[in-house]
Amino acid sequence: MSEPVIVIKSHNTKKTEYFDIDKLQKSLIATCRSLKTPDGQAEDIAKSVAAGVAKWAESKQEITTDDIRRVGAKLLTKYHPEAAYLYKQQLTVI
Numbered sequence: 001m002s003e004p005v006i007v008i009k010s011h012n013t014k015k016t017e018y019f020d021i022d023k024l025q026k027s028l029i030a031t032c033r034s035l036k037t038p039d040g041q042a043e044d045i046a047k048s049v050a051a052g053v054a055k056w057a058e059s060k061q062e063i064t065t066d067d068i069r070r071v072g073a074k075l076l077t078k079y080h081p082e083a084a085y086l087y088k089q090q091l092t093v094i
Contacts, residue, residue: 025050
């Protein structure tokens with residue numbers, strides 16, 4: 001069994017936590033739902049994207065929340081370009 005991946009929170013706190021695929025899926029589902037994506041489709045998309053991010057992260061010891069957002073948005077583009085844009089920009093202050 002591999003060691004859990006540490007996530008360094010990027011926004012102000014610099015706290016750390018372990019990578020949580022369920023937390024990522026919930027965030028992706030919420031993003032899709034905010035664009036009126038049907039629940040089943042949002043859940044399927046989130047599951048696929050979260051699995052892709054987890055696969056990417058498994059070879060790393062540490063990642064940042066910005067890394068997760070960047071990789072997640074790139075993978076999400078394949079399934080739902082509008083949601084990918086929204087997900088990537090979610091914490092950006094204009």
